[in-house]
Amino acid sequence: MFSPRLVLLLAGLSAAAQQTPFSSQSSSEWTVFHHPIKSVAVIGAGPAGLQAAAKLVEHNFTVRLFDRAPAPGGNWFYTDETPVREPYPDKPFDEKPYIPEHLPATHYYEEGDEEISLEDRWKEHWQPRPLWDSLHTNSPAPWIISNHDIQRHVRAYASFHNLNSNDYQIDSRRSPVTSYSTRVDKLQKIEETQTWRLTLRRLERLPETNRIKAQWWTEDFDAVVIATGPYVSPHVPEIEGLVAWSKVKDAGRYSVYHSQSYRRPERYQNKTILIVGSSVSASEIARDIAPYARNVIASIRPKPNPHPFQLRSFLRFPDVTEFVPEIDHFETLAAHDKGIKDGGIHLKNGTVLKGIDEIILATGYIHSNIFLPNFTADGQPCQSPLDWTLHSRPHFGLYERSPMDHWKKQMKQDYDNGKYHFRGLFASAPAEALFRQYVAWLNNESLINGGRFVEPWPLEKREVFVYYSDVEWIKGIREVDEFHRL
Template identity: 35%
Template sequence: MHPSKICTLSLCVTTVFGLQRPLKPGSYQDSEDIYYRLPNDIRRVAVIGAGPAGLQFTSTLIKHGFEVRMFERAPNPGGIWQYTDKVPIPVTFPPIDTMAYVPDIPETLPATHVYEDGEEGLTVEWRIREHWAPSPVWKNMTTTTPSKWMTLPDTNYPKNTPWKHTQMDVSRHVRQYASSVGLNANDEEHANVTAYWTRVERVEKVAGSQKRWTLTLRKLTPVRDGKLEVHWWQEEFDAVVVGNDTDNDAAWVPTIPGLDDWARVVPDAVFHSRQYRRPQPFANKNVLIVGGGYSGVGIANDLIGFARSVTVSTRERFDNGPSPKPVNLKNALITLANGTVVSDFDIIILATGHRRSLPYLVGFHNSTIQGRDEPDTIKAPVITDGTHLRSLHWTGHYIDDPTLLFCTDLPWGGGLVGYQALGAARVWAGKARLPSITRMWKMYPGAANLLRDVPVTGQVRVRLFVTWLNTEILEFGGSFVAPPPVDETLELLRYYVAKQYPPAITHFYDSAPSGDLPRRDWDVYTGEHEVQPRSLSHQQLKALYGDQPSGHWAELSLRW
C-alpha cells in the first residue's frame, strides 16, 4: 500500500470521531483509562440467531478458537429468509410493550414438560408457531437487491440465477453456506455448536456471577401421539453476540383510533403483513393495505389477479416520528388522514413495518424514552421506542459492557459483518483493543445522530474497520485485513439509479455519502454534479445486462 493511502485511512478515523491523533501504535500513552480491559478471559461465546449474520459470526469465532454455541428458534438456518407456510401468532391490538413481556419459565431449572394438544386451551400447532415466530417472507416474494450483492463468503448462486431473484433462491443460498461451514441443522461436524428449535428466553448477568452471562433457554421437541416436549435450562458464557435480525423481530402497529375495537369484533379481517403468505385466500376480496413500503407494494402486486380490488394507503412523505397521523375506523368506514372516507373493505393488511424488541435482553429496555431523546438513567438502554439500537460503539459493542455485541450491518457480499465478526474475535482474544468505556462514551454521537444504530456506515465504516484491525495487527501480530475488492457491477447499479431518481435520493441510497470520500473515489456524483459513469459506456452496460425495465432498476435503489 502506498504511504499516502495509509495516511488517508488514519485521517478518516480522526475526522469521524474528532480524535486528536491518527490511530496507530504509540499514539496514546499506556494507562488504565486508555483501553478497555476484559473482565476475564473470553472462552465461551453465545451467538443468538442462525441467519446470514449469525452463521458468519459463529464460523469466524470457531476459527479463532472460541467455544461457541449458536441458538436458533427455528428448525433450520436462514433467519428472516427461511420461508414457511406457517404464520406467526397474530399481533395483539394494542401490541404488548416489550418491557411488559415476561417469558413463561419454571421456577426450578432444568425442567421438562410434555404438552398435549389442547392443554391449557392451546394447540400443539399454536405452541410451535409461538416458539418459532416464522419470518415475514411470503411465497412469491422477490428481492430488491440483485443476487450479485446477496452472496455469502465462498458461496455462489447457480449460474442462471436471475438478477431479481426469489426468496427461495436466497434461502437455498443461506443453507448452502451453512452446510459449507458445518452449521446446518443436520451437520455432525459442529453438532455441539448448533442448537436449533431453541429459543433464548433471557440474557442477563445474575447476581454473584457478574463476569459471565447467563442464558435461559427453551427447546421444542415434537414427540409421538402429537405431543410436544419443552425443555428449559441455563448456560453460562463469557460473551454474547446478538446476531439475529435486529430490524424485524417484532411487528410495528401504529396507534389508530378504533382499530382495537374492529380487530376485536372481526379478528380475521385485520392483520399485520408478516402473516401474509399467498394470494389465493384473498380471491374476490376487497383489500386495503396500510403502508406503501416494500411489503405493502409487494403484497399488492401479489394480490393482483386474485383480489377483487386492492387499495394501498400511504403517507405522502416520511417524518422522523414513529407514528403516522391518526386514522379513525368505525362501522366499517375508514377515514384517512387527509379526510378521505373509504369503505367496503373485507380485509385490512397493516404493512406498517417492524420494530426492534429483543425481549430476552433483561434490563436493556426503556420504552418511556421516545424518538431519539437521550435518557437520564443509570443503565444505558439498548432498546427504547423500537426504531433503533443505541448505546453501542461503532464496532457494535455495548459501550458499558463490550462482552455484549450486536450485529449492526448487512451480511451480504463484501459487507461489514465479516469485518465486525473478525473485530469481535480479535478483541475477545486479546489481539485488538477498544477504547476505555469513558472514551467510548465520549466518541458516542448520541442517538439523534445515528443512521443505522452506529455512528458511521457504508464505505467510511469499511475503512474504519480495515484501519483499526490492521493497526492492532502491527501491535499484536497476525494477518493483515484487505478491503473489499472493487466491484464494477456496483457502478452499474449507481448508473441506472442515478438515471431514474432525483439527486437527493441517489445521494441518500449510495453506500456512503459522497462528501465523506474524495471525489476521485466515486463513479457517480450527485447533487450539482453531472452523472458520469467513469469506465463503462451505455453500450457496455447493455451488453452486460440488456435493456432493463426502468422500474426494475428503480426498485434496486430501495435497499441502498
C-alpha cells in the same frame, strides 16, 4: 462480507483478554476483559450469527449457536407456516416468558392445554418469518435474487461449516455446537464470575403421541454475540376502533392482519385491499397483489424529508395504487362474522372509505427481544452505563458498548437532520465517499489488530447498481449530477 461491527467484535475477542463490568465507567478506547474469553454463545442463526459462529469455531473458541427456528436462515428461512396472530394492541414490553422455578425442567404439552393448540404453541415458540413466496432482494447481486435462492445459500453455508440443524447428529463424537428450536428466555450477568447465564427453552414435537416436549435449562458463557436483530414483534398502530375490527372474520378468515402473515397473492382475486403503511413491505406486497386485486389502496403518512430508501419504497408502489391519508378511526361494526365491507373507515381529511374487503397492516416491527434486560415502557433502552448501538440501524443506544457517550446526542441530532441518511443511493458521489471511509477505517484496524482486509466495491458492480437504480428505483437517476461517473 462481515459487517463492520462484526469484524471489530471478532478482532476484539481475539485481541483482548480482560473484561470490565458494564456497570463501570471507562475512558479507554478498548474493552478490557475480566478473564480470558473461551466460551461464546451466539444467539441467532441468520447470516450474521452463522458467520460469527463459524469464525469463532475457526479460532478455537467453545461455541454454542442457538436459534428458536428449527433450521438456520434467520429472516431468510421461508415456510408456508404463518406466525401466531399478532396481539391487538401491541404486547407490553415488560412481558416475561414463563420459566419454571427449578431448572432444569421438562414438561409435556397436550392439545388444548391452557386453551392453546399444539400448532399455535409451536409457532409461538419459533415464530415463522415474515417472508412471502415471491419476495426477492431489492438490490442487484448482480440482479435480484429470490428468497428461496438466498435460503438455499445460507443453509449451504451453514452445512459447509457444520452448523446446520442435523450436522452434529452425523458424528456423535463431536461436541454439539448448534441448538435449534431453542429460544433464549433470559440473559443475565453473573457478577461473581463476570460471565453470562442464558436461560434456554427448547421445544420438540412428538407426533407419535401428539404432544410437545418442552425443556428448560441454563448455560454459562464468557461472552455472548446477539445476532437476532431488535425487531421481533409486529407493530399494531393505536387507531380508534382497530381492536374491534381485528376480531372480524369473513369465511373463517380475519379481515384485518399484519403483513407478517402475507404469503401469496392469489387469495386477493377481485378484492379491494387497503394497505396501511408505506414501507418496503407495503409497496412490495402492493406490487405482488395488484395483478389479482380489484383495487389496491394505500393509507400513508407523509414524510417531509424521506431518505433515499424511504423514497424508493414509496416509488415502488404500482401505478394502479390509490393513495389516501392516515386513518383517524374505524366505525363500530354491527356484526363480527360478516366481514368489514360495510364498515366505514374515517380518514384524517374527513373522507370515509367503504367497500374494503381486507386490511393489511404493513406497519413494521418493534423492539421486543424478551431476553434483553433494562428496556423502558416505550421499548427504548434505559439510560445506563451499558451503552448499546446497532450496526446498520439508525437507532443510537442499542447492542454494543461504546466509548462515545458524549457524541451520542450529536449523532442522533445529525441523523434526525438527514446527515446520515445513507448519504445518497449507492454509486452516488456521497455514498462512494462514505464507502471509501469505511474501507480505510476497517483496513486500518486490521493493520493494528491483525485480520483480513476489506476490498472496495468493484467498479463493475457500481455500474450495475447505477443501471439497476434507474430501472427499479427512480427513473432517470443516472442523469442526476451527483451520481458517480466511472
